[in-house]
Amino acid sequence: MQDCARGRATGSVRQSGEPSNPMTAIHRWPRASRWAAYALALAATLAVLLVRAQLTSLMAHRPLIILFVLPITLSAVLGGVGPGLVATLVAAVGADLLIFEPIGFGISAPIDTVQLGLLVAVGVLISVLTEGLHRARRRAEDARALAAYGLLLRVLSERLERAQRQVQEGQALQSAILTSVGDAVIATDQQGRVTSLNARAEQLTGWCDAEAVGRPLPDVLRILHGQTRAPVLDPARQVLATSERVGLPADAVLIARDYRKLPIQGSGAPVRLGDGSPVGVVLVFRDDPAANPR
Template sequence: MIPERTAPTTIQIMVVEDESVIAADIKDCLENLGYGVLAVVASGEEAVATATSLLPDLVLMDIRLKGVMDGIQAAAKIWQRLHIPVVYSTGHSDRGTMERAKATGPFGYVLKPVEEQEMYVAIETALQRFRLDQALQKREQWLSSILRSIGDGIIVVDADCRVRFLNLIAEALTGWKQDDALNKTITDVFHIIHEETQTSAHNVVSEALQSGTLVYPAGDFILVSQSAENTPIMTSIAPFLDDNNVITGAVIVFRDDTERRQAEERNIAIARSLQLESQMAELQSLNQQKDDFLNTVSHELRTPLTNIKMAIRMLELTLDQRDSSAVVSDADSNPTIRYLKILSDQCDRQTSLINDLLDLQRLNANAYTIDLSTVHLQRFLPEIVENFQARAKAQQQALQINVAPDLPSVMTDATGLSRIITELVNNAIKYTPADERITVTVQLLEQTPPSTTPIVQFQIANSGVEIPPTALPLIFDQFYRVPSADRWRQGGTGLGLTLIKKLVNHLGGSIHVTSKQGQTCFTVELPVDLSRSSVTAD
């Protein structure tokens, strides 16, 4: 016997039976078992309508019903619309009927004539299964909600690498909607390539399934979406097992790596910037130490050189007192005079080098003093050039000067201008071959708006020599000398042009060089009136 009142009294059942006698018998049986009978109906149509209205906890459905809709059709509609569990009661158990009934997903069967014990077991089993299904469904919905709300992209595949789930982030990154992606192979939906080689990385998921372990693929990857958009990603693949430790699928977790990479690049850039700042500070410190050293050494060397120069002069005077003809004698016939001349020339050379270093340090430190004065170029320039005529003639060079007759006087630093012209003419003579021409040209440039500052242009050009294109960008660098260019072997330190460029800039002007078609030309442009130049104010 069935234990008395074991079923809860709150369970309400709707009976669908077209035989009134059987319906009454079933109703009595249910009530004896402690269930409530919410309604008894005789047709499929009425069953659907009543279930929709009353919402019973369970429907006991006869398969064979009179009318257009039989019990199987009615049960299918009730489940689809209302999600109410159905238990079939029938005296027909042939294979065809059972197959149709199974397709509707019933929760149980009771064969007629109905026995109370069978009825109780069938109903309780159906209700328990329904509760478990409901709990499982809620849990699946809960898990699905969690997965869909996670900030990373998640794709679940089965053991055959076919897609079973995509969350919202995965949809956004891949461009696939879950309904469209279901049952697609993972390579169709999750198309990733190696960033460096641009080759496909379709095998990472299958390799993870084969290994059975969590995999973090090495390297940088690009996800190619359905619309062909590229997104850098980080990814991992975790296979999952069933109760028998058989791999049944994998979970692919991935995220957009753009922000991390940008942050990493920013951090690298900041680190490099800090490193460069540190190196710059160190270089500035070293440069200052170098300047201080050169300044100190230059001053320290200047004193003994002055003494040496004085000693040479005293020797010359001594020789002059002994033999008035000695100082004018031929140096080749008098070794003493020749040695004194060598000493004097080398002393002058070292003094010039030290002066260059000191002037360069003053210019670098903005400590060079500008002494403005009016310079009449028609007299000033020929005087400078005249000092080189003898040397040019000795080297079979033609030295010519062209000064525009209407050239105005300029207000500038006469010493600095003389230094500039002297250095450039000296270089031209040093590097020009025999039988070639050196030309010094000076003219006033016409200014076009918006420039209103009058400019005077100096050009020192020499023929027969070209500076290699690779050397042109370096020509004004400190200590740089064009290789194999000193045809007269007069030597130099590589400081001259560096000093000239800084001096020109200090006087508010500019200097540049061109060298082509067998001619080299240095062009210097200076303001006519330096007192009105913005450089003076600065």
């Protein structure tokens, strides 16, 4: 009998009591909605201009340009640097036209020029600083998302490794069980191709597991009727066709790879998953020394 050298493949959610960052309350405007932020900047600044114009009799010659800090800040917080600068520009032009003397372009008092310059400087500073806060918040959110993604990948990787170890352990256990079984065992897939042989099946058929895997069962398990020498129908095909256990003929003779003739007894049965669906066939057989092959 051929000596086989066998090679087998072995295969976080934020808590309710956690303190929140005040900047997370600032809404991040979607790109398609940034026009709304610019419209808000324009409307809020014009509203302050109109209110200030209505208070001219009460304010006398006091510009009170500090009022424009509110729409500038609101625009920068909700829209970023662009809307903040728009609000600053509208406030500066509006103050020059409607508030500072003389009415219209041009400022007569040097102190008013200083105040207008301070308004522009404060508006630019607020817009730039607020944009920096927006970017810092976005970086923090991206970092948290990246950390969560990394944690997810690590968990999935650990589960995959654990599943692979379980599969390998299951394969090793299955191989050990099949090796310890005294009878010969051959397993096939749904197409009747050999998927594994145990050691006893290798001894009787003369085929190594590594060489037999993937071959049609009749290539490895060649069986004839002892009296007629007619080939026995492929037992794996019979099991797959009927989904029932099939026994070998009483006079079955195995023709080994080295042309030994061995009377055998055995049967084949379907292999099913937990839901009952078939996934292959298992054949168990043994040699029958009491019979004398002709």
